[in-house]
Amino acid sequence: MPDYATAAPAAVEAARPRAYTRTAVALHWVMTVLILSGFTLGANMVRLGMTPLKLRLFAYHKWIGITVLGLVLIRGSWRLTHAVPQDEPMPPWQRSAAHAVHGVLYALMLAVPLLGWTYSSASGYPVVYLKLWQLPDLVPKNAQLAQVLVAAHTYLAWTLACVVVLHAAAALKHHFFDGDATLRRMWSWRRS
Amino acid sequence: MRTSARVWLATAGLISLAAAAGDPAINLASSSIVATFRQENVPVDAAFKGFSGRVDYDPAHPAASRAIMQVTTASLDLGSADYDSEVRKHDWLDSSAYPVASFVSSAVSAGAGGHFTTTGTLTLKGRTQTLTVPVTMSRADTAAVFDGTLEISRRYFGIGSPDWNGVLDDKVRVKFHLVE
Numbered sequence: 001m002p003d004y005a006t007a008a009p010a011a012v013e014a015a016r017p018r019a020y021t022r023t024a025v026a027l028h029w030v031m032t033v034l035i036l037s038g039f040t041l042g043a044n045m046v047r048l049g050m051t052p053l054k055l056r057l058f059a060y061h062k063w064i065g066i067t068v069l070g071l072v073l074i075r076g077s078w079r080l081t082h083a084v085p086q087d088e089p090m091p092p093w094q095r096s097a098a099h100a101v102h103g104v105l106y107a108l109m110l111a112v113p114l115l116g117w118t119y120s121s122a123s124g125y126p127v128v129y130l131k132l133w134q135l136p137d138l139v140p141k142n143a144q145l146a147q148v149l150v151a152a153h154t155y156l157a158w159t160l161a162c163v164v165v166l167h168a169a170a171a172l173k174h175h176f177f178d179g180d181a182t183l184r185r186m187w188s189w190r191r192s
Numbered sequence: 193m194r195t196s197a198r199v200w201l202a203t204a205g206l207i208s209l210a211a212a213a214g215d216p217a218i219n220l221a222s223s224s225i226v227a228t229f230r231q232e233n234v235p236v237d238a239a240f241k242g243f244s245g246r247v248d249y250d251p252a253h254p255a256a257s258r259a260i261m262q263v264t265t266a267s268l269d270l271g272s273a274d275y276d277s278e279v280r281k282h283d284w285l286d287s288s289a290y291p292v293a294s295f296v297s298s299a300v301s302a303g304a305g306g307h308f309t310t311t312g313t314l315t316l317k318g319r320t321q322t323l324t325v326p327v328t329m330s331r332a333d334t335a336a337v338f339d340g341t342l343e344i345s346r347r348y349f350g351i352g353s354p355d356w357n358g359v360l361d362d363k364v365r366v367k368f369h370l371v372e
Contacts, residue, residue, distance in 0.1 A: 050275070059234070123271055124236060126234055126236075128232065132233075143271060
């Protein structure tokens, strides 16, 4: 394998840990499951006829979204306060692409649930998290705004799905074709 | 005075009021009747866009006071065309068979300040229930304003099939703000 220069000076790179923290790994996989199930639910529930099941699924979808929103805030703060491992050796364009994809993922993990919540408010349906806590409405009821918001929510959710596929495909490519630790390091962790 | 002659006509189950004089009719544009139901514990407000009626209240002569309201059941606005067409169906409000819901007072008793209670008959989806509704009267400019809330049971009036009972509360609160 060619010896690619790393982005940061060697001394800085060497000081970085070899692994993610246990918390970072746990957050990654919990959010993977939540985002995949929230997306699958959302894409299918809208096609259901008017049944009690539909209302239930809408509620679950909203709870998942709010959980993702809460977790991405925790995850973002964790990421800012805990060093991430140094990059695996790879061509610079791949490193830039990977980092850009991570940035887009964070932005969408924040934007998609926020748009969903705002859409729910604009439609006149407050979000009651886990049937227990009624969240504040982010905007007043407004049918026209609701239409714009649901379009944006849907569009960005599909964008998120596509970026997730890209991210996963790249991880698999690194694992199976490059034989590097990109994917493996999301399965192992350090203690602090 | 509120003693002007009134003729009550009852035709085909609908009651309409032909009043020669008395208090002006409720002004639809500045009034509201909003039903709040809970689905999965989410409170959802739905407004009736069509209603009419009149409240004649004289604290000095409660016995001569009357309230009558008629609400167009097909005017319930849930904020989405899908929900709106659903709620007009047979299982719900059955608006083609029961286009109008009504409340007709049978007794009014005065309370302190602007408060009074009215007892009357609510007719909804072909079923009737006697309710006692506390009302607060105030004034906006010169117009009389009547505010109050009543709570009804979906099950009692046969609104929504039992399949929905798991996700939809039985109790529905109806809040009215009636301006003359």
